[in-house]
Amino acid sequence: MDVMVALVVAAVLIVMIMYFVSAPKLDTQGYLYSVCDDFLTVAGKDGSLAAAANGDVGQVDGFLYSMPGNLCLNLTISNAGGYVVHSNSSVCPSPVRFVLCKRTIVNYTNGYVTKLGVWYR
């Protein structure tokens, strides 16, 4: 009886170990970096970030909402003093792991720091 129990327990443990060894998670952080970088580069070049810093947030928010539904984004634009001039995010649960990109923009003589967090829904 003892041997049977030991064998069953050993078999269960071996199956569990093999399952966890054989099902590693794909590294998808690289794709989040790509999306993050694309967003800030495009929004920086088409003037959406500068416009948002001036209070015209329609363009940048529209871009944010056009991102794929499986992604969540959180955009924050702060001035040099750290005061947040604009912040918006997708309606999403809080992230466990996320990618954060930063970009500095200069609008006339004022500098702004843009931060974008991206994670999977």
Added chain:
Amino acid sequence: MEKKTKAEDRGMIFTVDMVTALFFFLVIILSMLWVWAEAYRHMVDYRDVQSRQERLATVSSMLVKTPGSPPNWESSGGVTLSGVDAIGLAREPNVLDEGKMMAFMSADGENLRERMGLGSENFSLTVTEDWAGTPRIIYYMGDSTAGKERMIARRYALFNGSRVELKLEAYYNKK
């Protein structure tokens, strides 16, 4: 004088306990072999998907971030892309060039696949404006019927002053 022995008096090689133990032993060994084979198959699949994913991400980055090699490949390569080492569609990072797009669309698919570094995978490329609202496809090329499995990379760029989504899809069959 010869003595006859009854069956129950003889030494028994296969007792019920031994047969049961052998049965369970074989079941466990066979189960472990099966689990090992499955685990190995998953590992091979995982490595395959991982390498394809990395390759697709690299190719999509080359398309939206770089002008290609040489930078004026669109005017020197022709349809066969002779002398072209790498394909890029950007005038500057995340700004697509119309001339490069036109050359890309008119180039031979096999040569494109090779220059892009996609290996044996078939691909399709879709450039869409207003992709989240009323999508307007500006450019499309490729063969979406080849391969049962599909992998997608979505990138974002500017094209003629408008934001566009560049969707690169790779099609393949599992090993």
